[in-house]
Amino acid sequence: MNDTAPSATEKDYSATLFLPETEFPMRAGLPKREPEWLKRWEDMDIYALQREQAKDRPLFTLHDGPPYANGNIHIGHALNKTLKDMISRSKQMAGFNSAYVPGWDCHGLPIEWKIEEQYRAKGKDKNDVPVVEFRQECRTFAEQWVDVQREEFKRLGILGEWDNPYLTMSFDAEAQIARELMKVSMSGQLYRGSKPVMWSVVERTALAEAEIEYQDHESDTIWVKFPVVPRNIVRDGAEMKADPHRTPEALWTASVVIWTTTPWTIPANRAISFSSRIEYGLYEVTEAPAENWAKVGDKLILADKLAAEVFTKAKVTGFERRAAVAADELASITATHPLRGHADGYAFDVPLLDGEHVTDDAGTGFVHTAPGHGLDDFGIWMESTRLLNERGIDPKIPYCVDDGGFYTKDAPGFEGARVIDDNGKKGDANQRVITALAEHGNIIARGRVKHQYPHSWRSKKPVIFRNTPQWFVYMDKDIEGEAGDTLRARALNAIDATKFYPATGQNRLRAMIADRPDWVLSRQRAWGVPITVFVHRQSGEILRDEAVNHRIAQSFEEEGADAWYQPGAAERYLGADYKVEDYEMVRDVLDVWFDSGSTHSFVLRNKQKWPHLKFPASMYLEGSDQHRGWFHSSLLESCATNGHAPYDSVLTHGFTMDGEGRKMSKSLGNTVAPQDIIKQFGADILRLWVASSDYSEDLRLGKEIIQTTVDSYRKLRNSLRWLLGNLAHFRKDDVVDPKDMPELERLMLHRLAQLDTGVRAAFIEYDYRKVVTLLTNFMNIELSAFYFDVRKDTLYCDPISSIKRRSALTVLDHLFNALTAWLAPILVFTMEECWLERHPEEGSSVHLRQFPDIPQTWLDNELAAKWQLIRAVRRVVTGALEIERREKRIGSSLEAAPKVFLADARYVVALEGQDLAEIAITSAIDVKQDEGPGEAFRLDDVPGVSVMPALAEGKRCARSWKVLPEVGSDLDYPDVSPRDAQALRERAAAGL
Template structure:
């Protein structure tokens, strides 16, 4: 150290060059949008992911299986959240030293892509059906591949590490072949069957839809009251009267086959008369009024609903309704009653009797207490009619029109069209002319299912489909292929010799860890009550249901050799291999004329439900294993991918493909509203990265409580950016304070360190324990908050603040300064490792700033910190000291505002009790002195200020002179 600098005559010496201020080239301004792509390019050039796999080879594995996003369009903020969470899981497990590979994947088949390609055709005025199917599929494949490539680059830009050069795609030939082989397993086990049941059907998209493809929107429908004349009944009063049904789907009346009643419901036969007189209707009420005399008659309805019925009739006639009771009884009295369809005069189907059937589902919540049954278009309808020997008619075609030969409204529709069902539409008009329409109004508001892709209304439509049965016992020889036959030694856990798919799935749900726990009940209730899984779709772009059906028996062919040839062909040529041209080759010695070749494709949920097979069990990714430790998706996937994977795996392997399921909520706008392009409230992650950088998105995603619905917006992102700046400045300070640090020359033993340094090591150990627990609990919100709070509160506002005097002014060889820098070095390496999974780019920038010749921070793993560092007694003592420090700081603040003192260094503190030595307390409070007194008091010091360290000390003879320490440092004494 040189002598103190000389001052010009009449001025004080300038000691600033003698102070050891932090030095670093690390900028305060992040410039993430410019820096992050360069860092990403370097990782790709170095093959960082490949290096990571080599460095972790042979270690304990952690497998997160990626749920496939759909290859259609740019990523949205939901993708950004989801992939950041997955990346956080993988990186934190890697941080613990585990081998945690990540294979990203995409869902590539299905209607959304086919729909987009058809849109391109429509723009060119081309008909998709006139294009060879192989050519059309090729265009779908190209479309999917384009968006896979786009999304891949966007997700890489987000900092998500993974095997991006070798992702899994459901449209890869080997994936398609595996999906078909999994289908064959269900055929072999007896779970697969073809049947006719009502399924959710999109007339716009002309295909069946899964429950997971349905969303519900409020609509306004036409409600009608229709009279069915009773022609037979054990109750004489009912013959010749009319049973009244109420429905909000008038289009189902042309397919009516029965009437359901509630066995315990009270019914009344009323003689109805209508007197003239205007009845005021609501603004939404639109009717085509019937003359009052046309509504006079005798009607059977539920007693509890009589007033509502009378109100609808009075509005229709614009008069006053009078009800006179003729007969009353319970629903069970109606057994044996028969009515006829209002359009019976058309003959044929409509001339058949309509029996009254008991239905437990009939309630008196709304309507008339009598429900018309159309087994083609309702689950309850189908089951009740089927049980009574009444089958579906298949009157409505795939495009939503009645088939051309249907006696009433044949070739007309679409049945979901509001005008078609309107009070003045063809259905109501014909019913009114037949004298059967008692009331019709277009004012009934209710929730209705829509396709989440086309946004169009869907219908229940009975069609021949392929199903996987939920309650069919699995074939015994199939069960023997499972890894373990747990149901045999569970003490009667399952009824029957072998379990059903539902039983296996419910057991798997019980065995799975759910984060948060409420996910268990959510998926459990869905699986417990779900119908059979309809897996067939009537489209072109997808994996075929590659089955041959015996034309005589109607049963699918189950032949291992045939199946093997089909799988091999698809593995070689993709889905186009399932072609009539190859039928003979597939069947071998069998006669192709004896078999129907199924043309349906598989539900894409079956595709995605099989991803665990070709990703975790296949040869393509040898560093994977089955089952996965974790599946992680949004809460909507309890009815989607979580469930399809569960059912597929339970049906083929007897257990879930995962040990744990982590669920996140949905991202709302800053006001808590659902994001929608039409509302203009979406947040584009690509634009956020262009403005703020990927690390800001990541910090946001890991700071919110992602297990619930959460928010994002400009103000929220600005707050996250401010949080980021504080973290960045923490690392900038550490870099500067460690300038020239030589580990060999510094004090390394905690037991030789001052009490404050030992306390901070204990705090670091406590933080480590908390973060390790957070990793195990997947509590990344707490992880990020704990890390941020430690940097802001324990370091910047406390440790750095107190020790800056020692760092700046103590001699380089001073034990306190050495101990401080040693702890800073430990903090730097540890905190940067903790931050690396969160701020992947910034952590690399910080690391390379200090260690430009070392490997990436993301190749670092962390060893456990010494247990001896955790000193609870020391933490209790310093927690108490920090509380006193806060009181003193608060007491000084008014004097600062009033300019009595310019900084805490000018203050002297009086305390009624001294919890530590006066020197330690003065250092802790950053004041000139501390004394014992009666009360807490602050006063301006009378000491002079040292010209170098700026502390006010008794040995400073005049303002600007040196204190003893600074004099020693400068003069080597």
């Protein structure tokens, strides 16, 4: 067949052809049609049918990392949930019971912040509202957004237990979160300590690393002198003794210089850190402007590598290196605080401590050490406790800044100044400190630097490090007395036992666990699960009593975590065994990462509520940022309470960028909302984009990329439509056994068997891009451009009895069954529509199927190799005819009868017994074993094959449009070929 219409004198035989018949539309109309399939699935409760169907299969559990319930879903949500759905569906179709229980993270600061904003807009103060009432408003807010997001996720085609999700704020979840916390407490892993933590002044709470993002920030910088204390001898009664910490005489009038980007931390300074790996020198200023802070004669101790740069910043025009300063000399030095004399409270000595964290990459080679405002500072201060005591230095860490960013009485002379205000803007603390340092002659330079600085990912405002009492979980304390059985050791062992996709995720998470400090659990907020412990007021010991714990958990089951805040709660929990006045009831709430990290305990292990889930989960799947978020907290929480990870494997995906690779942001106007894509194109287009992308890296999305996806979808749809149209003529009696099929059909079955192996392997490795590539290449190149093209004539024109036509229909049936199954996890709506076009009966659904078992006996590599040669010859013929068509010497390939010359015997052998004219879609072909004339058409990549075009001889068949000499030889049907005449007789006999 070709696309040339019959002439006016020819009889129209189109009604006698087996032309494609289908109501499957060419235009998908997905935005309108997809909600119809959603309604159908809901009415038939397809998720419950899947569970019943798979109840005896092995479990595969992809545990849902909970999104936060505080706004419409964005494109990152769509990517994440679509990936999860493709995995869940493909595992179900691969023979597992793959249940998917969605969940939501409901506690925490973002929701609390929204309610506070509403209060401020109404002129209300949160502190004037009873805490239980405030918490109820937070709960209501979360409930509303859970409902909104649920519908948005369902619209993406995500199949799951939407009527029975998990919520971290449900009473049973809150009770179990509290139980998990109390398990940690009972095992001795929980403690209250004081450490610098990242603190949001704007939000008035501690933050975890996972709640931090780094943004460009401009900070004040200062270079500060710490004058050396001259010490040589001490008097012990009348006897003079050498001071073991004597100062070398050359340094008596020198100053150690530090550089800092946080001038406000100077009042909290208690030490200076140096490194014994760095070379230092004593430098003297020999030239400087009169008005300069650094004066001629100043003696400064600096790292040799950084000295010149420091003097440039200090506008010093001349200096000399007077001597080297050794590490043991530095260790013996004690300095005075640069604010000594500014106010009472700075008349203490400042020791120099050898620290591993000190480098000479920038600054001065010395690190100003404020143990209340930095983890490295805190670490070296605590490690040096014995040394400090020996020198008579008080190791107490001051609390210089309160929760609002104001200086306290521990910062004498600055009380009331502010580091950061309620809007996240810089306060007056920096300038106050700089002015005071200048007044005392202890500043030599100042400037500003733009650098990456931690910000709260919620408020987008800068944070500070602040020493506060918090609740921690030990990382390195032996659990329950087992030597070496620490939380860090458990977590590292668990990582080694986990499969990561991509594999690089394992090293990333391992590095984070290996280096992380103790886990900070407490938050100073109201909306969350409280830290359900009592502390003895005198001893500071945590009360460990299972009876008390049971009463707490039971009340949470019945009333939720609000029970902790009800009047008389302490008496209720402590019972008759303890006096309420002896115990402090902790009011901090748990970090929400502990909530979500505990989901394994109240979801995966809750067999009563979700019997089709298993623990550990088969997989956790989230964005790559969750190595420091949910993967991290879930690992620590489960290792603390179970001794192992809550997952067998971890899969991560990248972030969504715009079409040019830029981060999406509202300010750039380059965001793409999933709702907009669905409204214009349909959810299946969004799903195909996800499946076609390399999700292990950042994904790009823009208008051009969406259009490319639409074009790809359209080609797939057209191939499926042609399949459906031809299968309208397929009957059970048409089935042909593969051994009786022509070679071309057996070749297609061979390719199906190959594809089955490749597609299944790609699904196992969660490589959906490979699935799409394999299937689109097969459907576009091997089916539409080859097999369908070759077999159109047979399918449309052959007699009803034709074994070739029946074989082709049988192959189309196999193709349909395989392709609709393989594409079902990706194009969930389109494959349902396609499947129901053939199987419209009630209760039918492509999503109740499993991947078909493709017989490996269909594989025939020898046949495939032979047809590779045949298809190479076909390409040369097609290339030659394309020129003839372009030059308008023929209208269609059926007007041609080219001469094919084969110089390579392999092609001759391959073509023996083949109808090359049918394969090349010409009316005839003359094949000769010869080099062919020099002017013959050739392709460089198919040597040994050449083609000379020629016109077909004979009359044109009015039914098939082939030009053949035998047209007219059948007297009953004088205008058609004998093949077509036989077809017409059989149709008449069948009453068609």
